[in-house]
Amino acid sequence: MITIRTAEPRDADAAVDVLRRSITELCRVDHQNDAAALAGWLANKTPQNFLAWLASKNNLCMVAEEGACLMGVGMIGRNGRIHLLYLSPGAQRRGIGKAIYLAMERQAQTWGLQKLSTESTTAACAFYERMGFTRAGAAVPGLGVTLSLPYEKTL
């Protein structure tokens, strides 16, 4: 059974491991194994930064857990920006991304927000479109070969 819950400091190492593996293995269409792009993308995915994100009143971090295994990580800002949504490789297409997303959307509604935004990877565009997001402008050059694709959704 998958449980979605607020992340806790004890999750830092496992959450960062999920983020780093997800970026490295599931976002190849974006970084194209370009070493500089990948290194830049991974640079801030450290346990120390994760603990700082948890401690910040500006964000909420969620995790998906199956038994003792962390399967996914999401982070939404109080400004309605989805900063992170990454699954462990092998965990895709089982509804886990949607479950984390819906938990973040519910939080945004609790905060009284009327709009969500994100800069999607190429890998996640179809997912965000399925979640009701629409493109909000041209692709923005990201790290190295990567592109950030702006999306938004009115709640």
Ligand SMILES: CC(C)(COP(=O)(O)OP(=O)(O)OC[C@H]1O[C@@H](n2cnc3c(N)ncnc32)[C@H](O)[C@@H]1OP(=O)(O)O)[C@@H](O)C(=O)NCCC(=O)NCCS
């Ligand atoms: C993007 C991601 C979070 C989606 O999570 P997921 O658990 O695989 O998606 P779900 O199984 O919850 O799918 C939800 C819906 O999106 C659709 N969907 C998901 N991925 C899709 C894809 N690649 N192509 C088409 N549809 C897709 C599903 O069919 C499902 O539709 P339904 O609600 O009608 O059944 C996950 O694939 C991932 O971690 N990708 C790599 C990291 C990444 O790029 N993150 C985005 C950072 S901005």
